[in-house]
Amino acid sequence: MPYLYxxxxxxxEVIGTSxxxxxxxxxxxxxxLVCVFAYAVSFLLLALSLRTIPVGIAYALWAGLGIxxxxxxxxxxxxEPxxxxxFIGLSLIVGGVVVVNVFSRVLPH
Incomplete structure (x- = not known):
């Protein structure tokens, strides 16, 4: 459930930023109004995910994928061009998200 949150x-967050x-x-x-509502919901759901997922891992995923x-x-x-x-920088961010998810031992299973 925490990963669904x-x-x-x-x-x-993506909706809010858009x-x-x-x-x-x-x-x-x-x-x-959409921006304010979406950010509020995003932070609520992020807070719920932090009950189980370590803050550094959750924030890295939230921020990296959001970017x-x-x-x-x-x-x-x-x-926007x-x-x-x-593209190289964004690929490195995706690579970092993959490394965190595949190799980190601090993630709950």
Whole structure:
């Protein structure tokens, strides 16, 4: 269950950050409300996942996957360019998430 909470925390963080971009610095009401709601839900779900998952591991997954997903959404949805160094850096983040999940002995099973 903690990884389900963490998965949804990441999803809501991505929704919140996408809405933050769409809010145009909180000048558009609906995206602003979506942003605040999504971040609140994300933090609640992250807190629930921390009951079992160590904080360093949970935050690394939450932040790392959030970065990669937001970069992809920025590239695909908002048409923001990503160059080769950006793709390499994002690949390294994904690699780090994989290493944490596959090789870390501190993760609950």
């Amino acid at each position: 963490l998965t949804f925390a990441i999803a809501f 809405a933050l971009k769409a809010s145009d610095s909180f000048t558009r009401l609906l995206p602003s 990669v997903l937001i970069a992809a959404i920025g590239w695909l949805w908002f048409k 990503l160059d080769l160094p950006a």
